[in-house]
Amino acid sequence: MRLAIQIFQTAMLTISLSYAGVMAAQDTHETVERETSRPVMRGGIVFKNYCAVCHGERGDGRARAAKLYSRVNLSIQARPAAYYEKIVRQGGEAIGASPFMPPWRDELTDEQIADVISFLSVVGDPVRRGEVAFKTNCVLCHGVRGDGKGRAAALFSPRPADLTRSDKTDQYKDQIIRLGGGKLGRSPEMPPWDGKLGDGEIADVVQYLRTIVILPTPKAGNLP
């Protein structure tokens, strides 16, 4: 009996060690939770659902509804959080701005308002916007660091690409994100995002991906 227990324990140890070895850099549930529950991330989703229709997905005022408000400027400028808070809660009219900016205090929870204000602090920055879009849509496969070690990565063969080692051009990345892997002769498990992400969001994600690429180490001794 004791021997059986020992064999069992050794086997378990071996299994957990090899598991740790293989999975060392794999995202954990906690890693993903920590990234995706940040206010700026949750705020990105609120913004897309409630605000982008007028302000555009990048907050630059280029939106489908913009022609309805041809005389007001729908682009969101960098402003103090207190200003954002006031206009978002009370609406444009309450602060002497356009009444077409609705009050949100009854529509959104306090948490959603705080989250969306947090997102407004990055809405003018393409790389940070791209990071939010990437972490909202891509991390299950590509990992929170973009290194291909997402929670679901093991389900795919070939594995989701390590985007920190990508040697592809921005144009290629734009295409594969838009059209999916299948259309480019790659794995159809890489989904097409056209329709789910707007043109601006795809461009932002590509900009963000550019910032996470780790440059290949130059080979020593390659001078003539």
Ligand code: HEC
């Ligand atoms: C129905 C269209 C509409 C929607 C939806 C809308 N807004 Fe607005 N928003 C406006 C208009 C119009 C203005 C311009 C007010 C002005 O300049 O007179 C504005 C102005 C703003 C401003 C001030 C921008 C600046 O730099 O002065 C902020 C911040 C803002 N909106 C945030 C939001 C947020 C956050 C949401 C979503 C929760 C949202 N808006 C949804 C129409 C809209």
Ligand code: HEC
């Ligand atoms: C369901 C899993 C899955 C999701 C979600 C996913 N991808 Fe992928 N992606 C893949 C797989 C698998 C590949 C590798 C395809 C191959 O090698 O044939 C890939 C490849 C890529 C490549 C090519 C990289 C290179 O260097 O060749 C890019 C860029 C990319 N994905 C970006 C994204 C972005 C951005 C998102 C989110 C908007 C995303 N992916 C979401 C599975 C996924």
